[in-house]
Amino acid sequence: MQRDLGDRVYGGLVGALAAASTLLLLAPTLVVLIISLTSGMTLKFPPPSWSLRWYVELFRSPEILAPALTSLRVASCTTLFSAVLGSAAALGIFNSRSRLARLLDALFMSPMVLPAMAFSLSLLLVFNVIGLRLSFWTLVLGHTIVCVPFVIRMVGAAVQQLDPTLVTCSLSLGASRWYTFRRITLPLIRRGITAGSLVAFLSSFDNVPVSLFLADARTEVLPIKLWAILEGSLDVRVAAVSGVIVVITLLGLVCAEALGGLSRSFGKPSP
Amino acid sequence: MSSSAIRMQTAAAAPEARGCALALAGIGHSFGGTIALDAIDLTVAPGELIALLGPSGCGKTTLLQIIAGFLQPSRGSVAFDGLRVDHTPANRRRIGMVFQNYALFPHLTVAENVAYGLRARQAPRAMIQSRVAEMLARVQMTAFGARFPRQLSGGQQQRVALARALAIDPVLVLLDEPFSALDKNLRLDMQIEIKSLLKSCGVTSIIVTHDQEEALSMADRIVVLNKGRIEQIDTPDALYDAPASLFVNGFIGHANFLEGRTTDPRGHVALAAGGTLALPQAGQRPAGTEITVSIRPENLTLSAGDAPGAIPTTIRVVMPLGAVSVIECVMASGESVKVSQSRAAWSGQPGVPAWLGITDITKVHVFDAPAGSPSITRP
Known part of the structure; x- marks a missing residue:
């Protein structure tokens, strides 16, 4: 009892x-x-009545669509670089037992731990010292550095679950190292790469601190633009942008889950 | 690439090509300061089935990796058909390997797994198809070609692993503890099946195991390894009947070790357990030499009454194991002795006194080393 x-x-x-x-x-x-979904002019909750007018308004606003496109381009480039570099790093680090690998792991992870503000400021100073002018590509570089850890973590989890005997077995069957990588290693860590890329994309898309420091005047990204709009007026279009982003993110997560399980990449090794 | 493709085609024309002869000369290997293998010499005839047998840590897996080409030995050479392969990488040695956990590729179907080695060598598509069908038929897995490994039982996975290894028409097949993941009931069936398959292919095979029963049932010859050295190379029968060392005697089959001392150079032995034996095989030793006498459980009989030459003992445990019973007895010296005899022949209960007799004195082995030495590890 x-x-x-x-x-x-x-x-x-x-x-x-x-x-x-x-x-x-x-x-x-x-x-x-x-x-x-309000029909009113303010960010009042709950809305007086329902309407899609702010979504329509959104697609008539080039000053929001242009930064959104820039953010998409930055996030796409960042994802591509992060996926390639992060996967390569994860394969190197998690297939090695040397102390150097552990050290490199900690080093690559540091952007995740360091305050993004401090990191971005220092990267800006470095660019200044070496005389690199801010551009779209400096922004992508900065984003890539902070997004790579996500890919390393998730691909690393996949690499650790990969039975090393499979690689040995492939070699014993006469396959070359390259063939083994393409036909055995890559398919078996693909889930980790997909999950890592998705998280890298999302984290690049809504990154503020790095963009704040490393974007040049012509490269305006969406989160900063939204903040600027909100500062001036409590514009409902900002809520509509958030709505679009939330829906797209949810769709992305559903797709990734259907493609092979994002949650499993976060989880413990399967038996 | 083209040369391997041509070789594969000729292989398809004559799939019963014989395995290679294997020669290991003076193989030694050290990990850091630890010697894993020392002075290993071994010649294997084409088509022979050899078992590398020893306790864990004896170096058998290291030796397998050296033969496969995954490990470069510190000393010595490996030759296939008289040609040294020391500098041939693993993926060019044409070795079929069967791993302990089978190492089937989880994302490929059974047929794709079997085809893998042929695809990697860029064999012609038609040849791959016919070879895969042939191999699946050989291991009776034709109906399972489209399944994935996780949908198969342990025995089926092992068949696929073997088919995959044999599909590349290897000159040598290496099997690393192939039966350890199987049920005990399934094990014997798979051993029979795999042995007949390897024999029918005529391929040279090396099976690594710590299980003496597996080695005895599978191999033409057994290489007993202990602490990185070869203790004995011989046929299963010879290892059982004429072990060269106390280690081999203890490792192959069951053996009772009794301490004793020679009383004269003609081979009379006084056992610590009581009783005197006339053992010609103990001769040539000065009187007073400490020896170990090894008697197999099936070479002993128990009787309820005193008989000439019998040694008194006390029954401790009686274990009926179907056709035979194993009876553990305690000697006066505290040494325990196992006796294996037909269930009908003995009906004594634990705790009663009995007398031990030796059936065949010529099958008793005598060693100089004292019994209970730490080098003996029984499976």
Whole structure:
């Protein structure tokens, strides 16, 4: 009886905590989605009545569409570079038992741990010292450095799950190292690369600190533009942009899950 | 590439090509300061099935990796058909390997797994198809070509792994603890199946195992390894009947070791357990030499009454194992002895006194080293 009571209290407590965290996670997203569907002129919650007018407005606003396109280009380039560099690094680090590999791992991970502001400022100073002028590509470089750790982490998890005997076996069957990489290693870590790339893309797309420091005057990215708009006026178009981003992100996650399971790449090695 | 393709075509024309002769000369290997292998000499005839047998850490896996070309030995040479392959990388040695966990490629179907080695060598498509069909038929897996490895049972996975290894028409097949992941019931069936398959292919095969039963049942000859050295190379029967060392005696089959001391140079031995034996094989030793006498459980009989030459003992445990019972007895010296005899022949209960007799005195082995030496590891 006593124990039953304790169990119930424990269950209730855990349930309440889970509900509270879920609410905390979902509420902002839901609120912004709801507000974006207002027919009014303000970011008032709840909206007086419903309409899609701000979404229509959005697609008539070149001053928002242009930065959105820039952000897409930056995020795409960043994802490509991060995926290639991060996968190569993960393969090197997690196939090696040397101390240097552990050191490199920590080094590559450092942008994830360091405050992004401090890191961006120092990168800006470095560019200054070596005389590199800010451009689209300096921005991509900065984004790549902060996004590579995501790819390394997730591809690394996939590499660690990969049975090294499979590679040995492939070699024993007469395959070259390159053939083994293409036919065995790559297909078996593809899930990690997909998941890592997706996270790299999203994290580049909404990155503010790096963009703030490393973008030149002509390269305007979406998050900074949105902030600028919000500063001037409480424009409902910002909510509409957020709505679009939330929906696209959800679609991306659903696709990745369907393609092979993002959650599994985050999880523990399968038995 | 073209040369290997041509070789594959000729292989298709004559799939029963014989395996190669293997010669290991003076192989030695050290990891850091630890000697893993020392002075290994071994010649294997084409088509022969050899077992590398030894306890874990004896160097058998290291030797396998050296033969496969995954490890460069510190000393010595490996030759296939008289040609040294020391500088031939693993993927050019034409060796079929079967791994302990089978190492089937999880993202490829059974047929694609079997075809893998041929595709890697860029064999012609038609040749690959016919070869895969042939190999799957040989291991009775034709119906499973489109399945993925995770949909197969352990025995089926092993068949696929063997088909994949044999598909490249190897000159040598290496099997690393191939049966350890299988159920005990399935093991014997797979051993029979694989042995007959390897024999019918005529390929030279080396099987690494720590399981003496597996080695005895599979191999033409067994190489017993201990601490990186070869203890004995011989046929299963010879290893069992004439072990060259105490280690081999203890490792192959069961053996009872009894301490004793010669009482004269003609081979009379006083056992610590009590009783005296006349052992001609203990002769040529001065009186008073400490020896170890090894008697197999099936060479002992128990009787309820005293008989001439019998040694008194006490029954501890009786284990009926189907056709035979294994009876453990305690000697006066505290040494324990196992006796294996037909269930009908003994019905004594634990705790009762009994007398031990030796059936065939010529099958008793005598060694100089004391029993219970730490080098003996029994499976």
